[in-house]
Amino acid sequence: MIIEKVGTSKDIWVTCPHCRQLYYVERSFWEPTFNHLLLYCPFCHKEFDKKDSPKVWGL
């Protein structure tokens, strides 16, 4: 993956395992303090564990 602008690495793109829509979350969800938090899909409004995301970009 080519990151043209440094700032684009601020967000991680995830795929919702329920509806397969793409959106982005902050990198902080991969830090130990917040690693346990479930993500919330803004499209289908279901929670999911980021480990279940079929594809993740930007990590």
Add this chain to the structure above:
Amino acid sequence: MAENLRTYLAWLEQKRPEYLVRIKKPIRAKYEITALQRKLHSINKYPVIMVEKPILDNGKESSYSLITNMTSSRDLCAEILGMDPHRVAMEYSALQAKRLTPAKVAKKDAPIKEVVEKGKDVNLLKFPIMTHNFLDPGPYIGGGFVSTYDPDTGIDNCGLQRMWVKAPQRTGLWALPASHNWANITKWWARGEDCPVAVWIGHHPAGLSGAQSKLGHPESHYASMGGVLGEPVRLVPTETFGDKLYVPADAEIVIEGYIPKDHYETEGPFGEYTGYTGGQRPCPVIDVVCVTHRKDAIYHGVGVGQADHLVFMGNFTMEARIYTSVKPIIPELLNVYVPMSGARNHAYLQVRKTRPGIGKEAIMAALPTDFRLKHIIVVDEDVDLFDEREILWSIAYRSQWDKDLVIVTGAIGGPCDPSVSAGALIGTRGGIDATPPPPIEPGLPRYYSMRNKTPDDVAARIKVEDYTDSAQIQKFPGSY
């Protein structure tokens, strides 16, 4: 009668009825009101919008009306404060310095206590809270002044901070880590306690602007709110925290609750003031225990990321702050404009270029006044500071970037700016000195090309109306 949202509406209807649109048709709080604001923005129109029958997410008509776009017109906002819209930097800096000690009133004298709901009777979703953008996960309170207090001193603080309404009695809360509310929240948490919080919504726009003043910590915003409002703010104790935490007695809605210790939940994505939707993030929440409101409460929904959010609730304050900070260093500073187009990242400074170097000095003096200020453009006094075509023309013909740029790397970057690096939020900030050289000696012309200009006597004599009629002028095509 004390100033409040109702007295403002009465003033508007009497003084500027053409600036107010009352929508009687049903319109949804989810997306539709924001879409209407954006359509109006696209034709450069910024009326105050009063929605009398907003439709809730459940499809039912809300029992409460909604006001939005209240602070989107620069001219109207300046008029509210009795100011010239082109002299806000100077006039607002004087007004912002005023402090009026609030007046404490009894509950019986506080309209905000007309309805008191506690515990399971609380239902935030009965209010027409707007969902703004396609990625927003739900309705967001964008016009709520989140109030906490410092547990050591008891001094309160309030700030406009976003709240996702996740359930009838729970909201998310994004308090910027640099904010004074965050300082209070973490102090409570360090003591092992949940943080008391009250959120007030709806007041006279002058009061809202005063409450947005940038102050030290801990320092109450209610005195500065009164200073801008022109009278002491009437305060009343909260239901839950009594005289530990006060709220404006004349507000429309107050939400009381606790921010549970060390508890984070997922929040966002949310379309922010930048015009970009920020990524989902971990945030604290508010467990709501009480709501008080007027019987016929008007919900104030701020059009986040739009003129409604930028012009009055941020830009006026920034202009005043820059002027106050830079003027003592560069006495030649004439004016400051923070344009809507830059979404708080840009500021235009106007100077009288009497000596070399003051363009860059002004940039360096202005940058630290607000961490969001990313690009400062300094122009000369012959430029119309409020016409962005002239700003760009100045850059085009009065700057050489190897000489006239100021670039500061490794500076604090805006947390909502997607071009800022992750982690430490480090960004690059700077400015362009787009001023021509000063005269070689006072009284002499500049050693620089002279602008095109019609002779003054001819310019004064020729009038468009003398050669066509006013109806036809309105139909002439524009250009860009």
